[in-house]
Amino acid sequence: xxxxxxxxxxxxxxxxxxxxxxxxxxxxxxxxxxxxxxxxxxxxxxxxxxxxxxxxxxxxxxxxxxxxxxxxxxxxxxxxxxxxxxxxxxxxxxxxxxxxxxxxxxxxxxxxxxxxxxxxx
Numbered sequence: 702x703x704x705x706x707x708x709x710x711x712x713x714x715x716x717x718x719x720x721x722x723x724x725x726x727x728x729x730x731x732x733x734x735x736x737x738x739x740x741x742x743x744x745x746x747x748x749x750x751x752x753x754x755x756x757x758x759x760x761x762x763x764x765x766x767x768x769x770x771x772x773x774x775x776x777x778x779x780x781x782x783x784x785x786x787x788x789x790x791x792x793x794x795x796x797x798x799x800x801x802x803x804x805x806x807x808x809x810x811x812x813x814x815x816x817x818x819x820x821x822x
Contacts, residue, residue, distance in 0.1 A: 713757025713803035714741050720801065720813050726751060729792075737780040749795040752782045754820070757803040766802035767816060779822040798822070 726744035733740040742753040756766035778798050798820035804812040
């Protein structure tokens, strides 16, 4: 049984995926695990592979969701992306790491903030 936190994360990832697919991204895989961590969403955008880290928070009491992508988290994301690319040589083009912050709003549609190329390797 998923915890409340896991359910919130899955909900945010689903919203982020819908946001990306409306923009034209094509889902390759979701929740890809490596020894460095998990890649929430892996999509194709044109000729590029995009690894998207999704952060969802119920409130801003502990800061904005995107602030959870710390320096050490960024390093793990880069290592995870490189691990994915090494395991999938068919994806030999450009790649980038994006962050999507999902912020629920009382009685309104959740706010989705997309940070393109947010993490560089």
